[in-house]
Amino acid sequence: MRQYFINTWEGIWTVLVGMRITFGHLFTPAVTIQYPDVKVPLPERVRNRLYVNIDDCIGCDQCSRACPVNCIEIETVKSLPTEDLGTTSNGKKKALWVTKFDIDIAKCCYCQLCVFPCPTDCIYMTDVYEFSEYDRNDLIYNFSTLKPEESAEKKANFEKLRLEKEAQKLAAAKAKEEADAKKAAEIKKEDSSKTE
Amino acid sequence: MFDALSELFGSPIIAAFVSAIVPLVFIVPFVIIAVYMERKVAGHMQDRLGPMRVGYHGILQTVADFFKLLQKEDITASSIDKRFFNVAPFLVFAGSYAVYAALPFTSSMLGSKIDIGLFFIVAASGLVVAGILMAGWSSNNKYSLYGALRSAAQIVSYEIPTIIVILSVVMFTRTLSLAEMSEMQTAYFWNWNIFGGAEWNLTKLLITPFMMIAFLIFYISSLAEVNRTPFDMPEAESELVAGYHTEYSGIKFSMFFLAEYANMFAVSAIAVAIFLGGYQSPFGYVGNLIGAEWLVQVEQLFWFISKGMFFVFVQMWLRWTLPRVRVDQLMTICWKYLIPYSFVNLIIIGIITLI
Numbered sequence: 001m002r003q004y005f006i007n008t009w010e011g012i013w014t015v016l017v018g019m020r021i022t023f024g025h026l027f028t029p030a031v032t033i034q035y036p037d038v039k040v041p042l043p044e045r046v047r048n049r050l051y052v053n054i055d056d057c058i059g060c061d062q063c064s065r066a067c068p069v070n071c072i073e074i075e076t077v078k079s080l081p082t083e084d085l086g087t088t089s090n091g092k093k094k095a096l097w098v099t100k101f102d103i104d105i106a107k108c109c110y111c112q113l114c115v116f117p118c119p120t121d122c123i124y125m126t127d128v129y130e131f132s133e134y135d136r137n138d139l140i141y142n143f144s145t146l147k148p149e150e151s152a153e154k155k156a157n158f159e160k161l162r163l164e165k166e167a168q169k170l171a172a173a174k175a176k177e178e179a180d181a182k183k184a185a186e187i188k189k190e191d192s193s194k195t196e
Numbered sequence: 197m198f199d200a201l202s203e204l205f206g207s208p209i210i211a212a213f214v215s216a217i218v219p220l221v222f223i224v225p226f227v228i229i230a231v232y233m234e235r236k237v238a239g240h241m242q243d244r245l246g247p248m249r250v251g252y253h254g255i256l257q258t259v260a261d262f263f264k265l266l267q268k269e270d271i272t273a274s275s276i277d278k279r280f281f282n283v284a285p286f287l288v289f290a291g292s293y294a295v296y297a298a299l300p301f302t303s304s305m306l307g308s309k310i311d312i313g314l315f316f317i318v319a320a321s322g323l324v325v326a327g328i329l330m331a332g333w334s335s336n337n338k339y340s341l342y343g344a345l346r347s348a349a350q351i352v353s354y355e356i357p358t359i360i361v362i363l364s365v366v367m368f369t370r371t372l373s374l375a376e377m378s379e380m381q382t383a384y385f386w387n388w389n390i391f392g393g394a395e396w397n398l399t400k401l402l403i404t405p406f407m408m409i410a411f412l413i414f415y416i417s418s419l420a421e422v423n424r425t426p427f428d429m430p431e432a433e434s435e436l437v438a439g440y441h442t443e444y445s446g447i448k449f450s451m452f453f454l455a456e457y458a459n460m461f462a463v464s465a466i467a468v469a470i471f472l473g474g475y476q477s478p479f480g481y482v483g484n485l486i487g488a489e490w491l492v493q494v495e496q497l498f499w500f501i502s503k504g505m506f507f508v509f510v511q512m513w514l515r516w517t518l519p520r521v522r523v524d525q526l527m528t529i530c531w532k533y534l535i536p537y538s539f540v541n542l543i544i545i546g547i548i549t550l551i
Contacts (some may be wrong), residue, residue: 012412015518022241023519032245063439 047110048129050103051142056088056122059096063114063123071107072114075100077154080161089121098144099151105131105141200304206216218305219296227457231258233511265453268446276443277334280546285444285451292455295462300375302475302496310510313374314362315321317466318355321421324459325351328430328440331452335443343439347423347430350526351429354420354427357534361414364542365389365470368403368549374466377473386477390471403548406541411471413538415507418463420455420530425515432520474498 012060033040040049059076076096080083085094115124133139202211203305231256232247239246247254272278297320298313300306310316325348332344369377369389381388390407392400420427431439441452475496483491521529 008537011529011533015514019513020515022513025243026237027239028243030240030245031243034245034248 003064007049008092013130024192033140042127042129046129047125049105049126049131050108050141051124051126052101052103053122053124054098054101054143054145056090056120057098057101057143058092058094058120059098060119060121062117066113066117068113069102069107072097073100073102073104077151077158078161079154080157088122090120092120097146097151097154099146101143102140103143104140106136129133197368211546216297219293219299222301223293223296223454223458223461223486226461227454228258228262230457230460231261231453231506233509234515237509237512238516241513256268257304262450265450270446270448271443273336273443276336278331280334281443282448284327285325285441285448285455287330287408288324288327289451289455289458291320291327292459292462294320294323295466297457298374299465300378300461300469300474301500302493303375304493304499306375309375310373311376312372312468314366314372314470315460317374319360319361321459321462322351322355324455326457329543331444332440335440337443338439339436339438340442341443343432343436345432346436347440347522350423350427350429353527353530354417354534357413357417357530357538358421358534360538360542361410361417362470364410364538364545365407367542367546368393368407374469374474378469378476381473382476384480385473388473388476389470399536399548399551402551403545406544406548407471409456409468409537409541409543410545413534413541414467414470417530417534418467418481419511420515420526422459424511426518426521427526428520429523429526459510460511461504464511465500465504467507468503472503 059074061074061076064070064072064074075098077099079095079097085097087093110125112125131139144151198530202208203215205211205214235257236246236254238244247257250257272281274498295317297308298306298310298316328347328351329344331341332340332347335341365377369380371377371380377389380393385391387393390404390411392403392407423430429437429439431441436442441449444452476496477499481492481495483489483493483495
């Protein structure tokens with residue numbers, strides 16, 4: 001019987017205690033951060049979306065080789081000797097047209113290993129982390145500023161140059177051969193005249 | 197209100213329709229506000245913010261939700277009992293709506309001035325059980341059935357302490373009419389039934405603690421009757437998906453929802469009318485002071501709704517404080533604690549009233 005009244009009392013009392021606690025919480029400031037409007041400040045060295053400053057890129061392909069998941073694809077074309085590509089911001093001379101610089105950010109594992117080998121510091125991690133897409137293909141970022149026809153032109157130019165050079169080389173080789181043959185013939189002549 | 201309206205329209209039928217619509221005009225905005233309030237209270241009690249994005253501090257959130265619910269497809273599964281499935285939500289809502297017929301919002305604004313108001317309310321709220329059972333059984337879903345049966349067991353057993361407490365108050369006030377009961381508790385708050393009625397004598401002093409116990413019992417059992425936490429087993433989300441309204445969607449689901457919130461206010465209003473002076477102001481009326489009759493009515497409406505809203509708030513407060521009780525605990529609370537206490541309370545109040 002005594003236990004019965006104790007139970008009753010405890011039932012009411014504990015509910016009141018609970019209600020006091022929740023009432024207190026009604027007036028404690030909320031811990032919510034209203035995400036899209038307010039964002040938590042990120043740490044200083046966060047690793048998020050990659051960015052390539054293509055103006056500084058010399059097309060050395062070192063980042064692509066460092067990437068453990070092969071998410072960077074680079075294609076380069078040599079420039080013509082007559083073309084001047086300018087220099088990078090830290091003074092390196094650019095010699096290659098970067099016709100393709102694709103980063104498949106869906107594959108990226110945010111290891112930052114591509115950032116360190118870059119001789120011109122043109123590839124780096126930004127603090128952008130909201131870049132979801134509906135289509136997976138939209139996650140392949142093209143950093144090359146050259147238009148497809150431009151890069152085709154560059155390729156054609158280089159091909160022409162290469163062919164020209166080859167032709168020159170061939171011509172030079174031929175000339176040399178001819179010269180050699182002539183020489184050989186002269187020597188032979190001399191020899192034969194000697195023997196006569 | 198009915199008499200005034202039938203004079204105004206010259207036809208009792210139109211007057212009846214108009215006075216029947218008045219509670220609906222109250223219920224729909226109330227539900228919209230109460231759902232918003234519930235979410236805000238829940239949020240702030242858990243140190244969150246609650247809805248924030250639709251309108252200023254999310255004020256239009258429930259309006260948006262309401263329209264969303266209206267647009268939703270009305271899904272009816274193939275193996276349900278269509279007839280009862282379709283009737284059930286409206287029956288549940290009718291049950292909780294009927295209660296409003298006898299609630300005195302002000303001294304002149306009440307649906308019907310019937311002498312057996314309290315009896316009618318208790319009887320009409322019994323309709324809810326039938327509706328819930330119907331919904332659960334016709335859904336052809338084991339969770340719905342569980343929820344419905346739990347709800348039936350719960351509501352029926354908790355009706356007993358409720359009725360006994362009402363009986364003890366009725367013994368004290370000698371009337372079943374809520375309007376009359378509210379009228380008796382006029383003037384100041386110490387005249388409320390919870391403080392022993394309007395008469396100053398020894399009875400008042402003796403009866404006050406027992407009236408407080410009666411109020412407590414009434415409040416607890418009314419919580420169980422409207423299936424609110426900690427007695428929300430019929431719709432226990434973590435156990436029964438959503439209980440008896442698992443299979444419902446769209447407008448029918450919103451009917452259940454509307455009924456639940458209408459019920460919340462109804463039981464709070466009954467508690468207020470029985471124990472806390474109904475529509476009476478706790479400190480007299482400004483309208484009487486400056487001699488404006490119409491202002492008194494407005495004040496009465498204000499006091500009734502704000503008292504009711506306070507107890508709705510307490511229901512929310514309890515919801516976010518207490519965990520759900522088990523079924524056996526629920527039955528223990530009712531049969532082993534509330535019913536004996538209310539019986540003893542009934543006897544004591546009876547004896548005191550006799551003295």
